[in-house]
Amino acid sequence: MKLALTATVAAFALTGAVTAAELRMSHQWSTGDIRHQVAEMVAEGVAAADVDLEIKIFPSASLFKAREQYQPLSRGQLDMTVLPLSYAGGVQPSYNLTLMPGLVKNHDHAARLNESAFMAAIEEKMAEDDVMALVHGYLAGGFAGKDSCITSPDDMEGKQTRAAGKAFEQMLAGAGASIASMASSEIYNAMQTGVLDAANTSSSSFVSYRIYEQVACYTPAGDYALWFMYQPLLINKSTFEGLTPEQQAALTEASAAAEAFYLEEAKKEDAESRRVFEEAGVEIADMTAEEFEAWRALATETSYKAFVEETPGGQELLDLALSVD
Template sequence: MKSMLKTAVAVMALAAATTSAHATELRLSHQWSNSDVRHQVAQIVADEVAAADVDLSVKIFGSSSLFKAREQYKPLSRGQLDMTVLPLSYAGGQQPAYNLTLMPGLVKNHDHAARLSHSPFMQALEDIMAEDDVMVLVHGYLAGGFAGTDKCITNPADMEGVQIRAAGKAFEQMLAGAGASIASMASSEIYNAMQTGVLQAANTSSSSFVSYRIYEQVSCYTPAGDVALWFMYQPLLMNKSTFEDLSEDQQNALLAAAEKAEAFYLEEAKKQDAASVQVFRDAGVEIAEMSPEDFEAWRAVAQDTSYKAFVEEVPNGQELLDMALAVE
């Protein structure tokens, strides 16, 4: 009897050891607070994976607590980090092709962004990621607009002689081409720069315009609406080898979670643009709209500045740009 009991205990111990050996914790890093939509996307993935009960968990390290904002791609590609929500253009230094994911005029609106995320253009970028042992779990773009202290900004003619802060190198190139003077600074510095007269205008994301209370310093806001110039691709990425080492059940749980998170991301991104409009309107700020004609005028400037520079600097840049522009 004692021997049978010992055997049973040994079997149970072995089973427990086997289970714990297959239990995997993935580390996910990002730079934002818990209230940010990008954290919420990560949380959906973590919650759905936990609910799937496949011995897999996702531990989220927000607010740059694990890696600095612009230093996440390299450890991800080396397998030192499992997952991250990252503006892909942050890794433009390692892979210049990624700079196309923050390029003026490539994306018209959120539905167009969703089509771009599942196009041959994005597949070409994912092929580049794969070379770095990186894959996309959740696609997502966030939009932005313009705000001016003295006037509305809807087309290139509005830029002549204006001191503006732009988000990203390609936008700086385009705005300078339209006659603006560029002041480079973090989005967190826009408020004080406007307050002291250093800036007359700014270009950033809808969420940053609200969170940094820019509505207190401007007379006019041009939000992302039916058309918008500023779209930034900010996916949830994963180390490819880490994903492939998971069991089939664990992989399926991650993919199902990612599908749910991506649908949420798209709808929430649209809501953030609309919410920003209401905040500025409530503050007494004039709301301007960019027309399709304005959009095409900006794109013409971008073609002579940002697009031209990208093609000159990036091998097969013209091919990648054409693939992006081909998405209707």
């Protein structure tokens, strides 16, 4: 059995199970980020269980670069990570469905997806790479317009926009927008200099990059939102299986608590972004159910169509996701 554990493993039982170990967890975010807080909850929960298992966290891409964590995890060179699963879409094309416009309506819908046959199918793909999910979680995002509101496909015609992910670029281009690809950290300057008319990114990025200083209208994630990105906490499967039953139980229990925290904090991030933009005097425009369905219809002809064409078994996986109410 492959054990993706660090050199600090103290001893092994006769069965080969680990009795004392340090696991290394990597992620790309700062220590103030919600995803670091999730990682800390798991580490602290395991430590409190007193099962001779310690999780050492390496934040801010200090161990592996942001988009270079999945392969080391799969190969057993890294024990745990928190990352957007779509980063590994080149390894498993089915993962691209975890950053797809209109697939998730809101956070409660995301939670139902996490318990669905769709997620079970995604987890089967993870297992092929010797990876398993401990904590499921989605973070949401919205739209901002420099001069006008963006709630429906009709609002994008002729606009120069930044989109968060390839699938969103495909959909927004289908709505008549011109796409300017850039990191979310570049949105502020691009709006300030007239390069961008609109932007799509996460709730937290809208706040942390002070986009409220450059826009007239904000469409936050609320009862309906288009942008949801699956960002789980993962572990090397063989590493988990090599732990003692007590260590596995402690890790599973801590992860369940962290998952519940993740869901509630993700909702708070959206609410906080709304508050910040309102206080800055930015108009708030909520997306309606009818507008959401118009976006999904457009995505069906653009992003979904491209995914199905590019992904073996893509239609079956897409149908599983869309079947979750």
